[in-house]
Amino acid sequence: MRNGDGHLPLRAANVGVSLGGRRVLDGIDLEANPGEVLALLGPNGAGKSTLLKALAGLVPYEGRVDLGDVDLASLSPQKRAQRISYVPQRSLLRSALSVRDVVALGRYAHVGGFGGLSKNDKEAIDHALRTAHADALRERIFTQLSVGEQQRVLLARALASDAPILLLDEPTAALDVGEGMAVLALIRRLAERKHTIIVVLHDLADARSTTDRALLLKEGRVVERGDTNEVVAAEPIRRVYGVRLIENARIGFAPESDPDA
Amino acid sequence: MRLYPLLFSLLLVAGLLAVLVGSGDLSDPELRDTFLKLRGFRLAAAFLAGAALAVGGVVVQGLFRNPLASPSVLGTTAGASFGGQVALLAYGLTGASAGFVVPEMIVPIGCFIGALTALAVLLFFLRITQDLLALLLTGFVLSALFLSLSAFVTSIAQETWELGRAVVSFSLGSVSGTGPRQLAFALPLIGAAIIACWFWGRALDLLLSGEEEAQSMGANVGAVRWWSAIWVSVLVAGAVSVGGNVGFVGLVVPHMLRPFAGTKHRRLIPAAALAGGVFLLACDIIARLVPSRSEMPLGVVTGLIGAPLFLLLLIRLRREHAYA
Numbered sequence: 001m002r003n004g005d006g007h008l009p010l011r012a013a014n015v016g017v018s019l020g021g022r023r024v025l026d027g028i029d030l031e032a033n034p035g036e037v038l039a040l041l042g043p044n045g046a047g048k049s050t051l052l053k054a055l056a057g058l059v060p061y062e063g064r065v066d067l068g069d070v071d072l073a074s075l076s077p078q079k080r081a082q083r084i085s086y087v088p089q090r091s092l093l094r095s096a097l098s099v100r101d102v103v104a105l106g107r108y109a110h111v112g113g114f115g116g117l118s119k120n121d122k123e124a125i126d127h128a129l130r131t132a133h134a135d136a137l138r139e140r141i142f143t144q145l146s147v148g149e150q151q152r153v154l155l156a157r158a159l160a161s162d163a164p165i166l167l168l169d170e171p172t173a174a175l176d177v178g179e180g181m182a183v184l185a186l187i188r189r190l191a192e193r194k195h196t197i198i199v200v201l202h203d204l205a206d207a208r209s210t211t212d213r214a215l216l217l218k219e220g221r222v223v224e225r226g227d228t229n230e231v232v233a234a235e236p237i238r239r240v241y242g243v244r245l246i247e248n249a250r251i252g253f254a255p256e257s258d259p260d261a
Numbered sequence: 262m263r264l265y266p267l268l269f270s271l272l273l274v275a276g277l278l279a280v281l282v283g284s285g286d287l288s289d290p291e292l293r294d295t296f297l298k299l300r301g302f303r304l305a306a307a308f309l310a311g312a313a314l315a316v317g318g319v320v321v322q323g324l325f326r327n328p329l330a331s332p333s334v335l336g337t338t339a340g341a342s343f344g345g346q347v348a349l350l351a352y353g354l355t356g357a358s359a360g361f362v363v364p365e366m367i368v369p370i371g372c373f374i375g376a377l378t379a380l381a382v383l384l385f386f387l388r389i390t391q392d393l394l395a396l397l398l399t400g401f402v403l404s405a406l407f408l409s410l411s412a413f414v415t416s417i418a419q420e421t422w423e424l425g426r427a428v429v430s431f432s433l434g435s436v437s438g439t440g441p442r443q444l445a446f447a448l449p450l451i452g453a454a455i456i457a458c459w460f461w462g463r464a465l466d467l468l469l470s471g472e473e474e475a476q477s478m479g480a481n482v483g484a485v486r487w488w489s490a491i492w493v494s495v496l497v498a499g500a501v502s503v504g505g506n507v508g509f510v511g512l513v514v515p516h517m518l519r520p521f522a523g524t525k526h527r528r529l530i531p532a533a534a535l536a537g538g539v540f541l542l543a544c545d546i547i548a549r550l551v552p553s554r555s556e557m558p559l560g561v562v563t564g565l566i567g568a569p570l571f572l573l574l575l576i577r578l579r580r581e582h583a584y585a
Contacts, residue, residue, distance in 0.1 A: 058473055081479030092471035094326070095524040105467055109479035113464040161478070 344375020
């Protein structure tokens with residue numbers, strides 16, 4: 001098995017972030033373990049995406065983030081990318097690169113700036129494309145794909161790095177129901193392969209169906225943490241979002257192949 | 262992979278024409294050798310400058326994620342030209358007595374400092390904004406600033422006739438008077454910088470997705486930006502020191518190449534070097550063929566081709582909102 005080798009837990013202690021003089025995050029502790037999906041939940045502006053970026057080392061933070069026994073701040077960008085893959089909500093890529101070339105960029109963490117792609121790198125790229133069900137897209141131009149297809153390719157790019165920790169920023173935003181379900185199913189499969197996964201989600205029902213534990217944020221602080229079923233419950237939801245949670249009120253969807261449907 | 266055979270054939274044709282076309286009669290056995298030698302230097306200067314500017318264009322377009330960027334549009338060429346003039350002036354006023362430095366060496370150094378200064382200002386401003394218009398306007402302001410400073414240097418240089426002539430002829434820019442010593446100094450600089458840019462190609466590919474994504478994939482974004490700026494400055498300095506202020510090559514050539522060579526920098530950079538050389542060689546031949554009392558400056562030909570293309574691209578981009 002390629003992906004997820006290393007089984008690396010992520011621990012954050014007292015993490016704070018200030019952006020442009022404004023306190024965005026304060027005193028965040030969290031722990032994510034291999035084989036587990038941790039959800040970051042909360043209303044807009046709660047600091048979910050900023051927290052994810054801090055954990056990926058993409059914004060300056062105070063406090064401490066450890067990947068296994070290693071301090072995140074002590075790692076070079078390349079060493080960091082070998083351990084953590086960050087998947088943005090949308091890529092800013094506007095150039096006409098093929099899907100395979102985009103996924104190959106994910107190998108930079110191992111190849112570096114100056115080398116070429118080895119046989120092992122090419123295998124990692126092919127494996128990532130298959131795992132993310134993006135194999136059929138490999139010759140297509142990235143910018144000409146649908147949002148859902150692009151999301152699968154970005155996931156493949158992240159997987160190509162063989163990093164054991166995956167940070168995903170609203171991977172189902174702007175996807176239709178079928179695309180969204182496919183991405184959530186993939187996240188579950190990756191957790192089974194012992195990836196450590198932290199995911200920002202907007203949809204609380206998705207969080208319940210896909211994630212094991214959750215952190216509920218409001219105004220840059222953690223207001224509730226625990227099993228997702230306990231966090232996405234009437235009381236915390238009312239406190240944070242100001243809405244009433246009604247169990248089983250939503251219509252549900254399942255893939256056609258699902259025998260429970 | 263038919264791109265390279267095509268480019269090499271074009272190079273062969275352009276090279277032959279560059280030797281055979283121009284004022285001066287090759288049938289005169291006494292003058293033939295001199296003419297051939299001069300045209301050979303001119304050919305080499307045009308090819309080198311074109312290669313350097315085209316590769317510089319590819320790199321700044323990647324660096325700023327903007328297909329409208331090029332060394333001339335961003336003010337880098339104007340900065341290099343100004344730096345070269347200052348170097349020439351300083352040499353004329355003081356350095357001539359130093360003995361061990363020659364203008365062939367000091368001009369490229371001045372060009373390099375000028376180009377790097379211009380790019381450094383841009384990189385500084387681009388930390389604050391990544392907007393297309395902001396980039397182009399900053400480039401425009403830099404160009405205007407360096408042009409007016411150049412005018413000032415030119416006026417100072419008029420105090421002595423010899424120095425005045427040297428500064429004016431340098432700022433007009435031409436490959437026709439390039440000598441072997443200039444070429445010998447520029448060739449290794451440009452060659453090394455093109456190879457360096459090729460090596461940085463993978464990191465530049467990463468930057469196409471923006472700084473944050475590039476960093477998350479393992480790129481040291483700060484290092485990539487500054488090293489790229491240094492290589493581009495070397496390229497532009499080399500080009501300006503052998504060919505003067507020639508605009509739009511770095512815009513036109515990468516744009517013509519992308520449909521054939523794609524977007525990956527390691528594929529685009531060698532192709533751009535070759536195509537840029539051929540393009541400027543062809544422009545130089547056109548400049549010699551246009552009937553006029555004195556020869557048409559090379560920058561006029563590239564400008565006549567480049568400016569309309571720039572405007573077309575601008576209109577298309579604004580329509581697509583891809584970079585706005």
